[in-house]
Amino acid sequence: MIDEKGGGVVSCLEERRAGHETWVRVEKLEKGLCGKSRPVFFTGVATVVAKLFNIVDPDFTVFDKKDYQQFRILQRMVRDLDFSIEVIGSEIKRDSDGLALSSRNVQLSPEEREKALSINRSLFRAKSNVEKGQVNCKELRDRVIQAISEAGGRIDYAEIVDQESLEAVEEIKSPVVFCIAARFGKVQLVDNMEIDV
Known part of the structure:
Protein backbone atom coordinates (compact mmCIF):
# COMPACT_ATOMS: atom_id res chain seq x y z
CA MET A 1 0.00 0.00 0.00
CA GLU A 91 4.18 -13.50 7.22
CA ILE A 92 7.10 -12.29 5.15
CA LYS A 93 6.98 -13.53 1.57
CA ARG A 94 10.33 -14.95 0.51
CA ASP A 95 11.84 -16.04 -2.76
CA SER A 96 12.87 -19.69 -3.09
CA ASP A 97 16.39 -18.80 -1.90
CA GLY A 98 15.03 -17.13 1.26
CA LEU A 99 15.49 -13.48 0.29
CA ALA A 100 12.53 -11.37 1.46
CA LEU A 101 10.50 -10.27 -1.55
CA SER A 102 10.92 -6.60 -2.39
CA SER A 103 10.67 -4.42 -5.47
CA ARG A 104 14.26 -3.43 -4.69
CA ASN A 105 15.60 -6.94 -5.29
CA VAL A 106 15.74 -6.37 -9.07
CA GLN A 107 18.35 -3.64 -8.45
CA LEU A 108 20.77 -6.18 -6.99
CA SER A 109 23.44 -7.71 -9.22
CA PRO A 110 23.53 -11.54 -9.13
CA GLU A 111 26.60 -11.31 -6.86
CA GLU A 112 24.95 -8.77 -4.53
CA ARG A 113 21.82 -10.90 -4.36
CA GLU A 114 23.84 -13.94 -3.32
CA LYS A 115 25.61 -11.91 -0.63
CA ALA A 116 22.30 -10.44 0.57
CA LEU A 117 21.17 -13.93 1.57
CA SER A 118 23.43 -13.42 4.59
CA ILE A 119 20.63 -11.33 6.14
CA ASN A 120 18.04 -14.10 6.20
CA ARG A 121 20.56 -16.81 7.04
CA SER A 122 22.00 -14.89 9.99
CA LEU A 123 18.51 -14.10 11.32
CA PHE A 124 17.58 -17.80 11.22
CA ARG A 125 20.82 -18.66 13.05
CA ALA A 126 20.01 -16.03 15.68
CA LYS A 127 16.55 -17.49 16.18
CA SER A 128 18.03 -20.98 16.49
CA ASN A 129 20.54 -19.72 19.06
CA VAL A 130 17.73 -18.17 21.12
CA GLU A 131 15.83 -21.46 21.01
CA LYS A 132 18.99 -23.12 22.38
CA GLY A 133 19.11 -20.67 25.30
CA GLN A 134 21.15 -17.69 24.06
CA VAL A 135 19.32 -14.58 25.29
CA ASN A 136 22.03 -11.89 25.38
CA CYS A 137 21.04 -9.41 22.68
CA LYS A 138 24.48 -7.85 22.25
CA GLU A 139 26.03 -11.22 21.47
CA LEU A 140 23.23 -12.09 19.04
CA ARG A 141 23.48 -8.71 17.32
CA ASP A 142 27.26 -8.89 17.06
CA ARG A 143 27.10 -12.28 15.32
CA VAL A 144 24.50 -11.10 12.81
CA ILE A 145 26.37 -7.86 12.10
CA GLN A 146 29.59 -9.81 11.60
CA ALA A 147 27.95 -12.29 9.19
CA ILE A 148 26.38 -9.55 7.08
CA SER A 149 29.52 -7.41 7.11
CA GLU A 150 31.69 -10.36 6.08
CA ALA A 151 29.32 -10.87 3.13
CA GLY A 152 29.93 -7.28 2.05
CA GLY A 153 26.83 -5.67 3.55
CA ARG A 154 26.76 -2.31 5.31
CA ILE A 155 24.50 -2.29 8.35
CA ASP A 156 22.07 0.62 8.74
CA TYR A 157 20.64 -0.94 11.89
CA ALA A 158 20.43 -4.30 13.64
CA GLU A 159 18.07 -4.16 16.59
CA ILE A 160 16.31 -6.66 18.80
CA VAL A 161 13.12 -5.01 20.00
CA ASP A 162 9.94 -5.88 21.87
CA GLN A 163 7.27 -6.96 19.38
CA GLU A 164 4.68 -4.53 20.71
CA SER A 165 6.56 -1.46 21.93
CA LEU A 166 9.50 -1.72 19.48
CA GLU A 167 11.78 -0.76 22.37
CA ALA A 168 15.27 -2.27 22.32
CA VAL A 169 15.90 -5.06 24.81
CA GLU A 170 19.18 -6.27 26.29
CA GLU A 171 18.03 -9.76 27.18
CA ILE A 172 15.27 -11.82 25.60
CA LYS A 173 12.61 -12.61 28.18
CA SER A 174 9.46 -12.08 26.08
CA PRO A 175 8.52 -12.07 22.37
CA VAL A 176 10.92 -9.92 20.31
CA VAL A 177 11.62 -9.16 16.69
CA PHE A 178 15.14 -8.94 15.30
CA CYS A 179 15.06 -6.14 12.70
CA ILE A 180 17.78 -5.58 10.11
CA ALA A 181 18.38 -2.92 7.48
CA ALA A 182 21.51 -3.48 5.41
CA ARG A 183 22.88 -2.23 2.11
CA PHE A 184 24.37 -4.32 -0.64
CA GLY A 185 25.70 -2.10 -3.36
CA LYS A 186 23.30 0.85 -3.49
CA VAL A 187 20.27 -1.16 -2.37
CA GLN A 188 18.91 -1.04 1.16
CA LEU A 189 17.14 -4.23 2.20
CA VAL A 190 15.03 -4.71 5.30
CA ASP A 191 14.17 -8.00 6.93
CA ASN A 192 13.25 -9.28 10.35
CA MET A 193 12.62 -12.39 12.38
CA GLU A 194 10.01 -12.71 15.10
CA ILE A 195 11.33 -14.69 18.04
CA ASP A 196 8.74 -15.98 20.50
CA VAL A 197 10.02 -17.29 23.83
Whole structure:
Protein backbone atom coordinates (compact mmCIF):
# COMPACT_ATOMS: atom_id res chain seq x y z
CA MET A 1 0.00 0.00 0.00
CA ILE A 2 2.78 2.44 0.89
CA ASP A 3 5.62 2.06 -1.57
CA GLU A 4 9.16 1.43 -0.36
CA LYS A 5 10.41 4.59 -2.03
CA GLY A 6 8.36 6.82 0.26
CA GLY A 7 5.47 7.63 -2.12
CA GLY A 8 3.13 8.19 0.82
CA VAL A 9 5.51 10.71 2.33
CA VAL A 10 5.98 12.55 -0.95
CA SER A 11 2.23 12.96 -1.36
CA CYS A 12 1.95 14.22 2.24
CA LEU A 13 4.70 16.75 1.69
CA GLU A 14 2.91 17.92 -1.45
CA GLU A 15 -0.28 18.26 0.60
CA ARG A 16 1.61 20.34 3.16
CA ARG A 17 2.58 22.77 0.41
CA ALA A 18 -1.07 22.81 -0.70
CA GLY A 19 -2.15 24.01 2.75
CA HIS A 20 -2.92 20.78 4.62
CA GLU A 21 -2.25 21.11 8.34
CA THR A 22 -3.56 17.86 9.81
CA TRP A 23 -1.26 14.88 10.25
CA VAL A 24 -1.41 11.53 12.00
CA ARG A 25 1.58 10.54 14.11
CA VAL A 26 2.26 7.51 16.22
CA GLU A 27 5.00 9.27 18.10
CA LYS A 28 6.72 6.60 20.16
CA LEU A 29 6.70 3.77 17.62
CA GLU A 30 7.96 5.93 14.75
CA LYS A 31 11.18 7.02 16.45
CA GLY A 32 13.45 3.98 16.18
CA LEU A 33 14.56 1.60 13.43
CA CYS A 34 13.76 3.15 10.01
CA GLY A 35 12.40 6.27 11.72
CA LYS A 36 15.90 7.31 12.78
CA SER A 37 16.98 7.99 9.20
CA ARG A 38 13.54 8.97 7.83
CA PRO A 39 11.94 11.11 10.54
CA VAL A 40 8.82 12.17 8.57
CA PHE A 41 8.22 8.94 6.68
CA PHE A 42 5.86 7.29 9.15
CA THR A 43 3.85 10.48 9.64
CA GLY A 44 3.20 10.32 5.92
CA VAL A 45 2.35 6.63 6.05
CA ALA A 46 -0.06 7.02 8.97
CA THR A 47 -1.76 10.06 7.44
CA VAL A 48 -2.23 8.50 4.01
CA VAL A 49 -3.50 5.21 5.45
CA ALA A 50 -5.88 6.97 7.86
CA LYS A 51 -7.33 8.93 4.94
CA LEU A 52 -7.67 5.72 2.93
CA PHE A 53 -9.40 3.97 5.83
CA ASN A 54 -11.85 6.87 6.12
CA ILE A 55 -12.69 6.62 2.41
CA VAL A 56 -12.87 2.82 2.07
CA ASP A 57 -14.02 1.84 5.61
CA PRO A 58 -12.67 -1.74 5.43
CA ASP A 59 -13.41 -4.44 7.99
CA PHE A 60 -9.80 -5.59 7.92
CA THR A 61 -6.51 -4.88 6.23
CA VAL A 62 -3.39 -6.97 5.72
CA PHE A 63 0.17 -5.64 5.92
CA ASP A 64 3.33 -7.62 5.25
CA LYS A 65 5.46 -7.94 8.38
CA LYS A 66 8.63 -7.33 6.35
CA ASP A 67 8.02 -3.65 7.12
CA TYR A 68 7.50 -4.55 10.77
CA GLN A 69 7.64 -1.02 12.13
CA GLN A 70 5.04 0.15 9.63
CA PHE A 71 2.77 -2.79 10.53
CA ARG A 72 2.96 -1.99 14.26
CA ILE A 73 2.48 1.75 13.71
CA LEU A 74 -0.68 1.17 11.69
CA GLN A 75 -1.96 -1.36 14.19
CA ARG A 76 -1.45 1.18 17.00
CA MET A 77 -3.02 4.00 14.96
CA VAL A 78 -6.14 1.92 14.37
CA ARG A 79 -6.36 1.11 18.07
CA ASP A 80 -5.72 4.65 19.29
CA LEU A 81 -8.13 6.30 16.84
CA ASP A 82 -10.87 3.69 17.41
CA PHE A 83 -11.11 2.55 13.80
CA SER A 84 -13.27 -0.57 13.62
CA ILE A 85 -10.68 -2.28 11.45
CA GLU A 86 -8.63 -5.39 12.15
CA VAL A 87 -4.99 -4.94 11.14
CA ILE A 88 -3.54 -8.32 10.21
CA GLY A 89 0.17 -8.94 9.79
CA SER A 90 1.03 -11.44 7.07
CA GLU A 91 4.18 -13.50 7.22
CA ILE A 92 7.10 -12.29 5.15
CA LYS A 93 6.98 -13.53 1.57
CA ARG A 94 10.33 -14.95 0.51
CA ASP A 95 11.84 -16.04 -2.76
CA SER A 96 12.87 -19.69 -3.09
CA ASP A 97 16.39 -18.80 -1.90
CA GLY A 98 15.03 -17.13 1.26
CA LEU A 99 15.49 -13.48 0.29
CA ALA A 100 12.53 -11.37 1.46
CA LEU A 101 10.50 -10.27 -1.55
CA SER A 102 10.92 -6.60 -2.39
CA SER A 103 10.67 -4.42 -5.47
CA ARG A 104 14.26 -3.43 -4.69
CA ASN A 105 15.60 -6.94 -5.29
CA VAL A 106 15.74 -6.37 -9.07
CA GLN A 107 18.35 -3.64 -8.45
CA LEU A 108 20.77 -6.18 -6.99
CA SER A 109 23.44 -7.71 -9.22
CA PRO A 110 23.53 -11.54 -9.13
CA GLU A 111 26.60 -11.31 -6.86
CA GLU A 112 24.95 -8.77 -4.53
CA ARG A 113 21.82 -10.90 -4.36
CA GLU A 114 23.84 -13.94 -3.32
CA LYS A 115 25.61 -11.91 -0.63
CA ALA A 116 22.30 -10.44 0.57
CA LEU A 117 21.17 -13.93 1.57
CA SER A 118 23.43 -13.42 4.59
CA ILE A 119 20.63 -11.33 6.14
CA ASN A 120 18.04 -14.10 6.20
CA ARG A 121 20.56 -16.81 7.04
CA SER A 122 22.00 -14.89 9.99
CA LEU A 123 18.51 -14.10 11.32
CA PHE A 124 17.58 -17.80 11.22
CA ARG A 125 20.82 -18.66 13.05
CA ALA A 126 20.01 -16.03 15.68
CA LYS A 127 16.55 -17.49 16.18
CA SER A 128 18.03 -20.98 16.49
CA ASN A 129 20.54 -19.72 19.06
CA VAL A 130 17.73 -18.17 21.12
CA GLU A 131 15.83 -21.46 21.01
CA LYS A 132 18.99 -23.12 22.38
CA GLY A 133 19.11 -20.67 25.30
CA GLN A 134 21.15 -17.69 24.06
CA VAL A 135 19.32 -14.58 25.29
CA ASN A 136 22.03 -11.89 25.38
CA CYS A 137 21.04 -9.41 22.68
CA LYS A 138 24.48 -7.85 22.25
CA GLU A 139 26.03 -11.22 21.47
CA LEU A 140 23.23 -12.09 19.04
CA ARG A 141 23.48 -8.71 17.32
CA ASP A 142 27.26 -8.89 17.06
CA ARG A 143 27.10 -12.28 15.32
CA VAL A 144 24.50 -11.10 12.81
CA ILE A 145 26.37 -7.86 12.10
CA GLN A 146 29.59 -9.81 11.60
CA ALA A 147 27.95 -12.29 9.19
CA ILE A 148 26.38 -9.55 7.08
CA SER A 149 29.52 -7.41 7.11
CA GLU A 150 31.69 -10.36 6.08
CA ALA A 151 29.32 -10.87 3.13
CA GLY A 152 29.93 -7.28 2.05
CA GLY A 153 26.83 -5.67 3.55
CA ARG A 154 26.76 -2.31 5.31
CA ILE A 155 24.50 -2.29 8.35
CA ASP A 156 22.07 0.62 8.74
CA TYR A 157 20.64 -0.94 11.89
CA ALA A 158 20.43 -4.30 13.64
CA GLU A 159 18.07 -4.16 16.59
CA ILE A 160 16.31 -6.66 18.80
CA VAL A 161 13.12 -5.01 20.00
CA ASP A 162 9.94 -5.88 21.87
CA GLN A 163 7.27 -6.96 19.38
CA GLU A 164 4.68 -4.53 20.71
CA SER A 165 6.56 -1.46 21.93
CA LEU A 166 9.50 -1.72 19.48
CA GLU A 167 11.78 -0.76 22.37
CA ALA A 168 15.27 -2.27 22.32
CA VAL A 169 15.90 -5.06 24.81
CA GLU A 170 19.18 -6.27 26.29
CA GLU A 171 18.03 -9.76 27.18
CA ILE A 172 15.27 -11.82 25.60
CA LYS A 173 12.61 -12.61 28.18
CA SER A 174 9.46 -12.08 26.08
CA PRO A 175 8.52 -12.07 22.37
CA VAL A 176 10.92 -9.92 20.31
CA VAL A 177 11.62 -9.16 16.69
CA PHE A 178 15.14 -8.94 15.30
CA CYS A 179 15.06 -6.14 12.70
CA ILE A 180 17.78 -5.58 10.11
CA ALA A 181 18.38 -2.92 7.48
CA ALA A 182 21.51 -3.48 5.41
CA ARG A 183 22.88 -2.23 2.11
CA PHE A 184 24.37 -4.32 -0.64
CA GLY A 185 25.70 -2.10 -3.36
CA LYS A 186 23.30 0.85 -3.49
CA VAL A 187 20.27 -1.16 -2.37
CA GLN A 188 18.91 -1.04 1.16
CA LEU A 189 17.14 -4.23 2.20
CA VAL A 190 15.03 -4.71 5.30
CA ASP A 191 14.17 -8.00 6.93
CA ASN A 192 13.25 -9.28 10.35
CA MET A 193 12.62 -12.39 12.38
CA GLU A 194 10.01 -12.71 15.10
CA ILE A 195 11.33 -14.69 18.04
CA ASP A 196 8.74 -15.98 20.50
CA VAL A 197 10.02 -17.29 23.83
